[in-house]
Amino acid sequence: MAIEFRIHHLEDVESTNRVARELVLDGAGEDLVVVARTQSKGRGRLDRSWESPEGGLWFSIILRPDIEPDMVPSLNIIGALSVARVLRNDYDMDARVKWPNDVRVEGRKICGILSEMFRGRSGDMFLVIGIGLNANIDVSCFSKDIRVRTTSIKNERGVEVDLDTLLNSILTQFGTLCSDMFSGGFPAVLSEHRSLVESIGSRVRVRPVPPEEAFEGIAVGMDRRGALVVELDDGRNRCVLEGDVDLV
Ligand code: BTN
Secondary structure, X not given: OOXXXXXXXXXXXXXXXXXXXXXXXXXXXXXXXXXXXXXXXXXXXXXXXXOEOOOOEEEEXXXXXXXXXXXXXXXXXXHHHHHHHHHHHHHOOOEEEEOOOEEEEOOEEEEEEEEEEEEOOOOOEEEEEEEEEOOOOOHHHOOHXXXXXXXXXXXXXXXXXXHHHHHHHXXXXXXXXXXXXXXXXXXXXXXXXXXXXXXXXXXXXXXXXXXXXXXXXXXXXXXXXXXXXXXXXXXXXXXXXXXXXXXX
């Protein structure tokens, strides 16, 4: 059954992930989406900051999934796949995934995902999936180091898109993929995601999180949780649940 999301529109916030967390601690339930016009302290993975000017789609989905913590990456996969599907199907863009869950077009990042898990008032585990998509942004407004590796729908297509339509399309895909996953269809979800992951079959350098020594190998696939499986030079396989991966 598709998820009926309630959408909470806000103007200028520090971070929609932060607002989502506060709402949960105030007793808000799941299946709520917080979307903001701008973020003054948008947060990225690995404690990085996330520039969030007007024109982007900045939102956080609150879920209360009945899953083990090591399955959280599977919901990130669903987030990335939802965005990639919408960009491919509705906007005719060749969107691909850079593991774990960056969405890129022609090698430039267009969307990032930051998920955070925590306990609500009742002790239940909540998951906030924060999605930042450069929609109607001219990337020349980003700081220099970000500008060179980033793109947006506006830059790729030369037009502005309706942000509410974009959000609804992504949430529809997200809800459908969640139902597929909970009804045993995750292998098909993983295989679609795998077909879009840029690094499969290539040599990669992995910097694992929590920090461990970086290593190299061939990215050969993903396991049932969505962890990247890397074949090391000695033939052993190593699985990475979280980290940064670059092609070498
Ligand atoms: C990354 O690639 O590092 C993840 C970026 C995630 C950004 C989104 S924007 C909406 C939500 N609120 C935040 O503060 N971060 C996420």
